[in-house]
Amino acid sequence: MDLSSANLEDLMNLKVTSVSKRQQQLARTAAAVFVISAEDIRRSGATNLPDVLRMAPGVDVQQIDANAWAISVRGFNERYSNKVLVLIDGRTVYTPTFSGVYWDQIDMPLENIERIEVIRGPGSTVWGANAVNGVINILTKNSKATKGGLVKAGAGTDMAQSVAQYGGEIGGSANYRVFAKGLYTGNSQNQDGSAAYDRWSRMQAGFRSDWDLTAHDSLTVAGNLFSNGARQTQFQELLPAPFLTPYGQPVGATGGDVLSRWDHRSDSGTETSIQASYDWYRRSDLAGPEVERTFDVDFQNHVTAGSSHEVVWGLGYRVSDSGVAPGYWIGLKPAFQTEALYSAFLQDEIRLSDSVWLTLGSKIEHNSFTGFEWEPGVRLVWNPEGTRHAIWLAASKAIRQPSRVDAAVQFTTPALPIGNNILQGYVFSGNPQLKAETMFDYEAGYRRQFSKTVSLDLSTFLSFYRNLETADPGALEIIPGQSITVIQTIQYQNHAKAVDYGGEVSLDWKASRRWRIQPGYSYLHATIRNVPGTNGTPAANISQMFPQNILQIRSQVNLTRRMEFDQSLYYTARLPGSAIPGDPRLDVRLARRLGESTEVSVTGQNLARPRSMEYGTSFGVLGTYAERSIYGQITWRF
DSSP: OOTTTSOHHHHHTOEEOTTTSSOEEGGGOOSEEEEEEHHHHHHHTOOSHHHHHTTSTTEEEEEEETTEEEEEESSOOSTTOTTEEEEETTEEOOBTTTTBOOGGGSOOOGGGEEEEEEEESOOHHHHOTTOSSEEEEEEEOOGGGGOEEEEEEEEESSEEEEEEEEEEEETTTEEEEEEEEEEEEOOOBOTTSSBOSOOEEEEEEEEEEEEEOSSSEEEEEEEEEEEEEEEEEEOOTTSOTTSOOOEEEEEEEEEEEEEEEEEEEOTTSOEEEEEEEEEEEEEEETTEEEEEEEEEEEEEEEEEETTTEEEEEEEEEEEEEEEEOSSSSSEESSSEEEEEEEEEEEEEEEEOSSSEEEEEEEEEEEETTTEEEEEEEEEEEEOOTTOSEEEEEEEEEEEEOOOHHHHHEEEEOOOEEEETTEEEEEEEEOOTTOOOEEEEEEEEEEEEEOSSSEEEEEEEEEEEEEEEEEEEEEEEEEEOSSSEEEEEEEEEEEEEEEEEEEEEEEEEEEEETTEEEEEEEEEEEEEEEEOTTOOOEESSOHHHHOOSEEEEEEEEEESSSSEEEEEEEEEEOOOTTOSSOOEEEEEEEEEEEETTTEEEEEEEESTTSSEEOSSOOBTTBOOOBEEOEEEEEEEEEO
């Protein structure tokens, strides 16, 4: 559905699947959901997934350097944002080693995305661990919708990319597409205006096929291979000045994934699916060569019980073999380890009346770090039949399970002089006894369609976090000698807690037949404290991870039948206690269709400033400045 030209009545009836793992009308969904459509992506002028996600209220997207981003929902934002679960067609891309997402590894042709469903708030009842502050589910198009050829080429101030794709039929019951993509991004800038050491190149190839096996059965098989080459400027964060010297480091990654899903729908309406995926990569980054192999299988069943119950339940099993090769400055003990995750979930949507629905459910999991965990949730929505408004309430528990680094990291810094004849070094170690970080969340929301041209979406939340991770100093070891050496041990503990609250609002206004305006705003306030009697440093840093104010305003104008003019203004207010000022970003796109098969576009990015730093340094990777740029592109379909 082309959402830029649809009536807002169609938007209220839009189907989403990420909240309950089954199709629901957006108007009847008791969650803060924002949908980014294929048309929104095309008209944004974005060239990568992080820039696409800037459109969603409550999603904080901050670029660190030319190939690394910090992306999160409702705070806790850093390079490895560990409280947001990211999925591609239901396949998790959350790495169990560092707890987060390598955004440079999940780049894809944006033309193949059907929509992106962004849940602000917990999605743990159906998706499980790590879906704490949000879920980002990227859904790709059925190959039936991408028949024919596609060639895209673009180049600009600091980047170039190309895509070649072809899709067709296999017999009369199956379709396929195959594609290849290449990308190059040049160096950004350092603070002194010199070229940074952070360029990025990527090659990717993939396929998808969809089969109609019978009138009731369908099969999807998809796969990807990629190879990344990049650079970054790194330093060892624990070393004191003047030994905190940045140095250039190459970053390489290769890997791939394969997914298969079987769907069955019976004559009675019962839906059953089985999805299996295998994901692997080898990455050379901060800690040396990291290897991960993950196999995941999920069974799901949806059945209607009587006239009042919609029941969805499922079982899952995931096994990950991950580790970092020994002999580098960061190590894991043991270097390689296999972890298994067993899960089950049950959710029942109960129709209490023609206008009220109550959803009860829970996920139960057993992981290799903390054993059994359960994540219940309750949701209530009031949507009177025949009206254009809805009120919803939700309460949920969610957990973030420890990662390999949390439990098993081992590294020692050099002993360096801190005074006359005094040396100091640090010994950093993980904690295999860590508990899962826990969040109890309470939400409320309101949706209203005022007319066929104006709709409003409001949400608010209050969240309580317990067992948040801290880096706690241990006993000092004094080693006598010609110079006294002081060794400080540091270990992860669960000695912090937090409270945050805020809300998001988005408006969709068709100002005229040719002009659509979509403003959005989010507010967040957070407080983090140590447990009384402890003195560790919380891993969550207010000065970088919790922007209080984020604003988006998008405008889409059809100048003529063949010419489009689109503008996107994004603003993240100055972070509390940070030296980085508020960051305005203005992107402008002008496009013209040449006939029915060709489109030419010019996009200006970061036009508000000649250059800007969004996030700063994270996990020892030096933050750089993104420059103002112009990008031209031609797309030909045949």
